Amino acid sequence: MKPQLLLAFLLLSVCAAVAQDSIETVRSPHWNYGIWADYGNGLGTRSDVHIGGAGFRVGRVLTNEHGSNWMRGTFEYDIDLTPVEIYHFPKYTEYSGPYTILWPSRNYYTGGLNPFVAKWNFTKGQKWVPYIAAEGGVVFSDGNMPQGDTAETNFTSGAAFGAHRFVSDHGAWTFQGKVFHLSNASIGNHNPGVNIAMQFKIGYTWFKK
Known part of the structure; x- marks a missing residue:
């Protein structure tokens, strides 16, 4: 075999080995840690609600692979912490009996925890x-959110979809979209909430034993 062909064969073999090993950390029990930035927007009647922030995640792949073909995969459990998130709500009209109250637009500074991912x-x-993924969490704000006689604590629930793009054996870029609902679960006198919102995240995830 010519030296050039031998070198090309060796390089292809190394690349194939790297490709095969690159996602082994998701095929068996491993810890993972991630950081991200996000942007979200309300949908429907709440399309003028905007969300932006950053956070981090810790999780663990709990199982080895199960299933076959395209369904083959592993189960993972994560916890998300969002220390910095800004919610922008536009001006809001509240109807309370014979009275009408016009609340100005407001930015809310919030922190949140998703203990269920x-x-x-x-x-x-x-x-x-x-x-x-299925996700559920809680959001704490610096005032009643949305404006009015609502609550400083809200709850979120939703479904996420995304992908890791591995760039090394233990690291991957992570892209995610999430559809979620925001509500104070009627712990406030009013619960206008956000029926449905879409949020996108981009971040980086590290995997290790």
Whole structure:
């Protein structure tokens, strides 16, 4: 075999080995840690609500691979912490009996915790690992949110979809979209909330034993 062909064969073999190993950390129990930035927007009648912030995640792949073909994957459980999130609500009209109150627009500075992130990783690929997740959490704001006689504590629930793009054996860029609902669960006298919102995240995730 010519030296050039031998070198090309060796390089292809190394690349193939790297590709095969690149997502092994999602195919068996491993810890992962991630950081992200996000942007979200209300939908429908709440399309003028805007959300932006940053946070981090700690999680663990709990199982080895199960299933076959495109459904093959692993189960993961995560916890998200969002120390910095700004919610912008436009001016809001509140009707209270015979009175009408016009609240001005306001930015809310919030922190949040998602203690429930149940995820399924699809592990058939070599570089890309798509996933779906169910999420639930709580948001604490610096005032009643939205404006009016509502509450400083709100709850979120939703479904996420995304993918890791592995760039090394233990690191991946992470892209995620999430559809969620925001509500104070009627712990305030009024519960206008946000029926449905869409949020996008981009971040980086590290995987380790």
